[in-house]
Amino acid sequence: MTDLRKKSGILYxxxxLFLICAAAAAVMAFTALLTEKPIRQRQKSLVEENLKLVLPDFDAVKERKISGSDGTDSVLFLAEKDGKPAGKAVQTSTMNGYGGKIEALVSFDPANRVRRIVVISHNETPGIGTRVVERKxxxxxxxxxxxxKTEEGLPANEALDSYEGRTGDELSPGTVHFVSGATISSNAMLDLVRRAADILKEEESH
Amino acid sequence: MTSFAKEFTKGIWKENPVLVLALGMCPTLATSSNASNALAMGLATTFVLVCSNLVISLIRGIVPDKIRIPCYIVVISTFVTVTDLFMKAYAPPAIYKALGIFLPLITVNCIVLGRAEAFASKNGLFLSLLDGAGMGFGFTLALTVVGVIREFLSAGTIFNLHMQCWESGFAVLGQAPGGFIVLGFVLAGMNCLNIRKARKNGARYEPPPEFDCHNCALCDFGRTDEK
Structure with missing residues (x-):
């Protein structure tokens, strides 16, 4: 038997290479098939879990996608319990963060006052900007x-909690908590919540 | 010590991929900002390393020398994709997100290709398995040590458990420059231990000759003097 390792004909x-790539493709396809369902389920349950954090008890959610004029996509969630409206939340984003995009879910009470804020993704500086956006x-x-025992429920964040109970018009650098040293992140968060309030106002006006 | 145990333990101390071979610096600095991320990254790399070492050792007889590198890369990237998909499906979302781009980048991690070329392509199945596991374990250990130090000094926590020594520490250690500084101190500490051990035996500590610049095939620099 000749040593296969020494072969150098272009055909061989x-x-x-074809054989190895085919085997690799088969393995990857099989894994993709195996993990497709759990991954999709997980992405869905992540949205649901965040909604549960910001909204009062609900059993059904209606989603409405809204594309903003500046290219950012937002989602309006209308939660229902026993067929009656239970709460509303807006998922939106701002590009003004220190590390670019901040995405958050902001829920409102029936009088359109901010109920609770959960930041979904951000890229702020650890230890500085994260004091504005992270609930840890x-x-x-x-x-x-x-x-x-450790406390259950949503961990507190002084900056995010200072928005609660205010309408969109009341939000200004004077009324919400700004973290010193993290002015850009604080401004971005204020911008984001204002956006969410504007989207809600716009949607309810028509 | 039998040679089997030696193949496994060499990756942990004597030929530690991060601290001695200085391979895979990029993921080391990027993902060791806290202990949990470092551990997850280490385990993911270990899995890829063990699997690719096994398969490459299996196919070493049929892979033509001329195209061995592309073949190894295909094998490695397959296992990286598999790991990526499984972590996306089952690992904690925060960890998957924190590892981000560095998970797919295991494909080009020098440790994995380095072991494939230097060991698995020349040795049998069982030895390659031991080598991969040892190297992966050494990588995980080095990463976790750096991660624990950085997390403790930058946030006062270890594995997200607050140690109550200080509220918030030196933020710079949580970022890439701090990674270099901590890594430097860990390297110095390891060299110090090695030197002390050698002194006790009445010898002078020399790094393993195969890592000496004089023996590098790529350059003849310094080959004539000193020797």
């Missing part, structure tokens, strides 16, 4: 050692 080289549950060493 192509054939060997902190587990402390002594609490864990003492066996104390």
């Amino acid at each position: 080289l192509s054939f060997a 549950a902190v587990r402390r060493l002594w609490d864990v050692l003492k066996g104390q």
